[in-house]
Amino acid sequence: MAAADLNTVRATVESRLAIELASSPAIPVVFNNVSYAPTPNSSWVQCLLNFGANEYLSQGLTTDSRNRIVGVIVVNIFTPAGVGSGANYTIGKRIRDLYNRIIVSGVYFDAPIGPEVVGTPAPEGYFQTQVRVTFEFIEEL
Amino acid sequence: MATIRGEQGTVQFDAAGSSNATIVGTRSWSLSITKETLDTSVHGDTFRSFVGSMVSGSGTVELVYDPDATGQAGFLEDVVTTADPADATFELFTTGTTTGTDSVSFAGIITDMEITSTVGELVIVSCNFITSGTITSNLE
Numbered sequence: 001m002a003a004a005d006l007n008t009v010r011a012t013v014e015s016r017l018a019i020e021l022a023s024s025p026a027i028p029v030v031f032n033n034v035s036y037a038p039t040p041n042s043s044w045v046q047c048l049l050n051f052g053a054n055e056y057l058s059q060g061l062t063t064d065s066r067n068r069i070v071g072v073i074v075v076n077i078f079t080p081a082g083v084g085s086g087a088n089y090t091i092g093k094r095i096r097d098l099y100n101r102i103i104v105s106g107v108y109f110d111a112p113i114g115p116e117v118v119g120t121p122a123p124e125g126y127f128q129t130q131v132r133v134t135f136e137f138i139e140e141l
Numbered sequence: 142m143a144t145i146r147g148e149q150g151t152v153q154f155d156a157a158g159s160s161n162a163t164i165v166g167t168r169s170w171s172l173s174i175t176k177e178t179l180d181t182s183v184h185g186d187t188f189r190s191f192v193g194s195m196v197s198g199s200g201t202v203e204l205v206y207d208p209d210a211t212g213q214a215g216f217l218e219d220v221v222t223t224a225d226p227a228d229a230t231f232e233l234f235t236t237g238t239t240t241g242t243d244s245v246s247f248a249g250i251i252t253d254m255e256i257t258s259t260v261g262e263l264v265i266v267s268c269n270f271i272t273s274g275t276i277t278s279n280l281e
Contacts, residue, residue, distance in 0.1 A: 058205050
């Protein structure tokens with residue numbers, strides 16, 4: 001066994017979303033540290049992945065041992081303002097279904113939170129909701 | 142000297158008692174050793190006196206269940222050994238895996254196994270054991 005490759009975990013999480021939103025109807029998705037200038041009155045999605053706490057799962061120091069690595073995906077969904085929430089929640093369902101209690105490549109996704117309406121959209125000029133999904137990965141040393 | 146943290150520990154086990162091997166995925170272990178006492182007070186004494194007698198031990202090993210983890214199946218399934226001759230051997234390490242160092246070793250019997258599966262949590266196995274015969278302590 002080897003230490004967890006967090007970039008592989010990131011790719012597992014993000015590629016799942018990229019593939020889904022590339023399918024029809026395609027929606028632009030932007031990830032951490034990628035510049036993007038949204039088109040006014042369009043729909044688009046921002047995915048922010050963050051790793052959090054780690055904890056010991058088993059004894060054994062650096063051999064025959066396990067850690068739990070947890071993280072969260074924050075997905076911001078932007079749709080045109082002033083035309084209702086239906087389009088936004090349609091995208092939200094696609095994202096929610098993508099991770100809901102699924103295990104992919106050793107990454108355990110929990111039940112998603114949201115979509116929750118964001119009172120002050122950032123950037124302004126959109127209707128924004130947010131879906132958050134916590135996940136965990138068991139590192140085997 | 143240094144203090145020791147639990148993650149430095151290890152449990153080694155062999156159901157046949159020939160060659161202990163590390164059980165992968167142990168989360169904790171505990172061992173309690175008890176010495177019985179015999180009352181040697183006699184007529185005329187005003188204070189009780191004792192001598193030590195039989196020594197025995199018991200404890201628990203807790204596992205983060207993984208059916209593919211080395212050593213787990215042999216350990217937790219030892220509880221279903223019938224007419225158990227107490228031939229299984231244990232070595233509980235506070236740190237490291239060097240036989241006879243920072244450890245307690247003994248033969249024993251797994252008397253109780255409980256596996257727990259709960260939504261949103263890891264599946265955990267807890268095995269209780271008792272010692273049989275000599276307990277060798279190397280907790281120096």
